[in-house]
């Protein structure tokens with residue numbers, strides 16, 4: 001079977017700066033693989049270990065994102081592709097999903113596509129369902145357990161987690177699955193594999209390689225403004241001789257402020 | 261193109277959800293500002309009944325598709341039905357809630373009908389005749405104002421964006437759509453309610469615990485009890501979810517739930533940037549921590565320095581006394 005995993009590199013923590021031209025500046029913050037994508041990589045590896053086949057990891061982004069791909073290779077992915085084209089900057093999650101769909105089409109023989117349920121920087125949760133529609137595949141989002149993934153029978157059965165319910169859902173393959181925490185325990189790569197991944201040859205694909213008309217990728221959303229959140233009003237400390245006194249004072253304050 | 265502002269209505273056992281009632285108000289407000297009409301969209305195995313309820317809120321139009329395939333949400337059936345109606349009637353805006361289902365739905369639908377999409381927004385308004393939407397990103401460290409250049413704008417909206425609409429009586433019409441021929445490649449085999457399920461996003465008061473609780477037993481003993489005294493729900497930091505004290509569904513933060521209750525009580529939580537991402541928009545924040553320099557105090561409305569083992573039982577007692585009196 002051929003599993004494709006879309007991964008994205010994001011700042012480890014989000015104390016980012018906003019530049020005067022409303023871009024995000026994450027310089028100086030350690031880059032990591034977006035958390036939910038690690039579960040996606042791990043699940044692809046587990047399923048390919050079971051069924052045989054290969055795992056391809058793909059990122060749409062700039063040259064700096066190569067580290068995330070190398071880490072995925074070190075975890076055990078068979079090949080990595082970086083779609084890097086200046087014409088593909090700032091195309092948003094829907095635009096990235098269009099590019100992602102073109103990648104899957106070019107790869108040709110794909111049984112299953114994994115991605116994170118949502119990135120931890122843009123947090124749109126759009127890429128997975130959108131790439132599925134562009135590929136005309138079913139999408140199973142928020143997967144926390146894979147019961148069956150059978151490329152021969154072209155069938156996948158998963159559990160997914162909604163707010164107050166869990167659902168068991170089946171679909172035909174090929175399909176797109178988006179992953180949440182609890183799905184598995186992502187592995188740590190060995191030192192040997194990390195070294196090997198450093199030397200791996202990672203092809204760079206462009207919009208032209210994918211036969212994409214970049215005019216059709218123009219985002220339909222523009223950023224009119226980007227600002228830090230308004231500061232919270234200054235708070236106050238509640239003192240008291242004993243725990244009981246502090247607790248009573250707090251309750252009085254909350255009652256007076258009509259919070260409770 | 262019709263200047264119609266649609267909202268996707270959701271109902272449970274025939275009752276409109278609170279989120280839907282907010283969306284009705286919001287759609288009415290936006291339609292007025294755009295010089296258009298609000299309308300509801302209902303996709304359900306039981307759409308006729310829900311459509312009647314929607315008309316009683318004074319909506320001039322309700323588009324409805326009824327089909328057994330719409331009993332449980334699947335992307336194929338819901339997006340197929342919505343896309344067909346949208347192509348036919350060409351609304352300029354579609355509002356939905358921001359539940360997990362709705363975020364799956366809006367992403368797939370926007371791809372299908374080539375719409376501009378604002379996902380998980382905290383506000384939407386009309387400015388100079390155009391729709392603008394507000395959405396946080398980067399763990400609530402960036403507030404984005406989005407503009408759109410598409411014929412259709414789809415926005416999934418969090419709670420507390422508008423007052424809940426009240427029934428107003430009405431004589432609007434129901435427009436029945438056909439359930440289209442779409443590939444249905446997925447099937448819901450089973451739906452189960454989670455045990456002790458709580459939708460933290462719907463709770464007005466949340467008490468959360470962190471590593472400062474010391475152990476799973478201590479958390480179990482102190483945090484749910486205080487939450488119960490407040491008649492609220494309880495959550496947790498990632499540190500203790502990862503430690504296995506509490507299931508993931510209670511995690512608050514960047515990689516857990518985003519909440520904005522009226523009151524959030526953080527107990528033994530340091531206030532890491534990823535935790536703040538999930539709760540910094542709460543109305544009132546109370547922080548309880550033994551370290552006076554803990555970062556959580558920077559966002560707290562009220563801070564209590566001390567040991568959770570003493571303060572939480574005392575607070576439970578004080579709250580119970582107050583609610584008894």
Ligand SMILES: Cc1cc2nc3c(=O)[nH]c(=O)nc-3n(C[C@H](O)[C@H](O)[C@H](O)COP(=O)(O)OP(=O)(O)OC[C@H]3O[C@@H](n4cnc5c(N)ncnc54)[C@H](O)[C@@H]3O)c2cc1C
Nearest residue numbers: 470471472497498499513514515516528529530535550568
């Ligand atoms: C990519 C990524 C995503 C993340 N996502 C999340 C997320 O969604 N949610 C989240 O919460 N975290 C998240 N984190 C983790 C986050 O960085 C912190 O590690 C975590 O929030 C710390 O949890 P804590 O406050 O319970 O523990 P700690 O940081 O260990 O803090 C414990 C606090 O308890 C206090 N304390 C100790 N004993 C007592 C006592 N007896 N009485 C009173 N106070 C006491 C201490 O002073 C301390 O402030 C994420 C991290 C990363 C890298």
Ligand SMILES: Nc1ncnc2c1ncn2[C@@H]1O[C@H](COP(=O)(O)O)[C@@H](O)[C@H]1O
Nearest residue numbers: 006007060115116118119124125126127
């Ligand atoms: N530029 C990208 N390159 C590769 N994968 C992506 C990209 N953007 C989003 N994804 C995938 O889609 C998921 C959801 O991202 P988002 O829609 O931004 O919340 C991520 O966790 C990734 O798996």
